[in-house]
Amino acid sequence: MRIWAVALNTFKETIRNRILLNILFFAIGLILLSLVVGEWSMYQQVKVIKDFGLSAMSIFGLLIAVFIGIRLMVQELEQKTIYLIISKPIRRWEFVLGKYLGLSITLALNVLLMSLALWGASYLMEGYIDWSLTPAIILLYVEILLVVAFSMLFSSFMMPTVSAIATLMIFIVGHLSDFLMEFIALYPDKGYHWLLNAIYHVAPNLEKLNLKIAVVEDLPYDSSVLTFGLLYGFSYILILLIITAIVFERKDLK
Amino acid sequence: MADSVIQTVSLSKVYKGELEHKPVTALVDLNLEVQRGEVYAFLGPNGAGKSTTIKLLTRLIFPSTGTITIQGKDIRDRYALDRIGFMPEQPNLYGYLSGREFLDYVGAIFRMSRSVRKERAIELLQLVGLEKGGERAIRGYSRGMTQRLALAQALMNDPDLLILDEPMSNLDPIGRKDVRDIILNLKEEGKTIFFSSHILSDAEMIADRIGILNEGRLVQVGTMSKLVDKQIVSTEVTFEIAPEKLSSIIQKDLTPVQQENRVMVRLSDESQLSELLESVNQSGGKIISVIPQRKSLEEYFIAQLGRN
Numbered sequence: 001m002r003i004w005a006v007a008l009n010t011f012k013e014t015i016r017n018r019i020l021l022n023i024l025f026f027a028i029g030l031i032l033l034s035l036v037v038g039e040w041s042m043y044q045q046v047k048v049i050k051d052f053g054l055s056a057m058s059i060f061g062l063l064i065a066v067f068i069g070i071r072l073m074v075q076e077l078e079q080k081t082i083y084l085i086i087s088k089p090i091r092r093w094e095f096v097l098g099k100y101l102g103l104s105i106t107l108a109l110n111v112l113l114m115s116l117a118l119w120g121a122s123y124l125m126e127g128y129i130d131w132s133l134t135p136a137i138i139l140l141y142v143e144i145l146l147v148v149a150f151s152m153l154f155s156s157f158m159m160p161t162v163s164a165i166a167t168l169m170i171f172i173v174g175h176l177s178d179f180l181m182e183f184i185a186l187y188p189d190k191g192y193h194w195l196l197n198a199i200y201h202v203a204p205n206l207e208k209l210n211l212k213i214a215v216v217e218d219l220p221y222d223s224s225v226l227t228f229g230l231l232y233g234f235s236y237i238l239i240l241l242i243i244t245a246i247v248f249e250r251k252d253l254k
Numbered sequence: 255m256a257d258s259v260i261q262t263v264s265l266s267k268v269y270k271g272e273l274e275h276k277p278v279t280a281l282v283d284l285n286l287e288v289q290r291g292e293v294y295a296f297l298g299p300n301g302a303g304k305s306t307t308i309k310l311l312t313r314l315i316f317p318s319t320g321t322i323t324i325q326g327k328d329i330r331d332r333y334a335l336d337r338i339g340f341m342p343e344q345p346n347l348y349g350y351l352s353g354r355e356f357l358d359y360v361g362a363i364f365r366m367s368r369s370v371r372k373e374r375a376i377e378l379l380q381l382v383g384l385e386k387g388g389e390r391a392i393r394g395y396s397r398g399m400t401q402r403l404a405l406a407q408a409l410m411n412d413p414d415l416l417i418l419d420e421p422m423s424n425l426d427p428i429g430r431k432d433v434r435d436i437i438l439n440l441k442e443e444g445k446t447i448f449f450s451s452h453i454l455s456d457a458e459m460i461a462d463r464i465g466i467l468n469e470g471r472l473v474q475v476g477t478m479s480k481l482v483d484k485q486i487v488s489t490e491v492t493f494e495i496a497p498e499k500l501s502s503i504i505q506k507d508l509t510p511v512q513q514e515n516r517v518m519v520r521l522s523d524e525s526q527l528s529e530l531l532e533s534v535n536q537s538g539g540k541i542i543s544v545i546p547q548r549k550s551l552e553e554y555f556i557a558q559l560g561r562n
């Protein structure tokens with residue numbers, strides 16, 4: 001219940017945040033704009049819209065993670081609003097988890113609204129709602145949750161700007177993970193491989209959460225991809241939350 | 255001691271230096287003991303370590319050495335802070351919430367039921383004089399209003415012990431009086447209040463006991479009455495007497511100030527008083543006035559700090 005209280009408050013905080021609203025309106029606007037872009041591309045209009053829409057959701061998810069996820073912790077710490085909560089009989093990990101849950105709810109709402117825009121756009125083009133996008137959207141949500149978990153971890157011990165850059169790096173490296181492996185395999189025995197290897201193993205492989213191409217191109221994919229993605233994403237998130245909680249547990253809130 | 259509500263043993267805090275900063279020793283070997291039901295004023299100049307102590311007591315930061323016991327429980331016990339109310343210095347509250355929403359949130363953290371929270375919030379907003387601001391977003395509050403709301407949230411769980419960091423700063427004279435009255439009422443209800451301040455008159459009016467902290471060390475602890483007694487530094491006696499008789503009366507180290515037949519002496523030792531009064535009478539003189547000279551707590555405080 002304490003966790004829930006924190007989550008609810010965090011939810012209020014995030015939905016009353018103008019930045020979030022702006023990002024959301026912009027994203028939905030862009031998805032709807034893709035209808036126009038689709039017109040130009042003559043054929044394969046529908047694919048363009050879906051591809052564009054899902055990419056926009058991924059990018060805006062990242063933006064939300066960076067702007068909201070980091071602010072969430074930084075504000076508590078810098079403005080010291082956290083003093084009034086942590087000094088009460090609540091455990092620090094409960095606070096961390098509550099914050100994360102609250103943000104997850106806001107993000108779910110965001111993804112849902114963006115999805116509605118996308119489904120709406122595809123309905124206008126095809127005359128029916130393309131439910132086959134759903135697995136891709138679910139994994140996209142998991143990706144956003146994962147990136148947000150990183151931003152929360154970073155901002156619990158780093159400066160806001162550094163946290164933002166680090167989160168961005170995770171996102172980029174996360175999408176280049178397969179490429180990184182290929183690179184290592186292709187050019188063995190380079191002195192800096194230990195570093196690439198370390199990055200490869202620490203950064204999540206966000207491509208494992210990417211079903212975009214499959215659903216857009218209507219390619220066959222194994223349903224285990226979804227199951228695996230969920231499992232992979234949530235285990236990663238769990239580990240990140242545990243680390244954040246540990247960092248927090250020992251932190252002097254001075 | 256069984257009835258101590260706050261007890262610290264050899265409590266020290268060193269802030270680790272970050273980047274180019276050197277470590278700062280903020281608190282040294284503090285042995286603090288606050289009794290149930292008392293109002294304890296924790297005084298000291300800026301940077302003395304008051305807030306550091308309070309953050310240690312509320313588990314916001316961790317001791318470098320030493321132990322803390324709150325209401326018989328080790329501070330590391332999760333429930334040690336169950337029955338306390340805390341107000342930090344210069345509190346910042348969530349700007350996007352209204353005053354009433356914030357109290358509700360705090361109540362939820364204490365696992366109070368929805369209806370109890372609601373009732374308590376209304377009651378407390380009234381107590382701190384925020385009936386009108388309760389529905390407004392905290393973002394638009396003045397410093398003083400924020401301070402009042404912070405005090406209200408500290409009372410949400412009807413705590414037995416209140417830990418208040420500079421509760422009266424940021425308030426206008428009426429606000430200060432309101433807070434003093436609230437503290438005195440809470441004391442009546444049997445609650446223990448530990449508050450910090452660098453404003454002595456605040457302490458003078460409401461504290462039972464004061465502790466003076468300087469440069470991280472507790473330099474003086476005393477009951478208010480004891481400190482006030484110590485404040486009488488001299489007694490000024492004025493009397494009229496025939497000038498030729500003066501020498502028989504004035505002995506030893508006294509240095510009289512004489513104006514025709516009116517004489518004023520300052521006694522640093524009270525025991526000399528009765529002797530003097532008697533001899534003035536016997537020599538046919540007339541006592542005009544006997545005035546104890548008090549040092550203000552302010553002066554006392556400065557003297558204490560100077561000595562260390």
Ligand SMILES: Nc1ncnc2c1ncn2[C@@H]1O[C@H](COP(=O)(O)OP(=O)(O)OP(=O)(O)O)[C@@H](O)[C@H]1O
Nearest residue numbers: 254269278280299300301302303304305306307452
């Ligand atoms: N986060 C911190 N990092 C390093 N040093 C600190 C930190 N916080 C406080 N200090 C130092 O610890 C000492 C005590 O500070 P503290 O805030 O406890 O004083 P205070 O008695 O509350 O003063 P004030 O009346 O100004 O509120 C000061 O020398 C201060 O510079």
Ligand SMILES: [Mg+2]
Nearest residue numbers: 304305306343
């Ligand atoms: Mg202070």
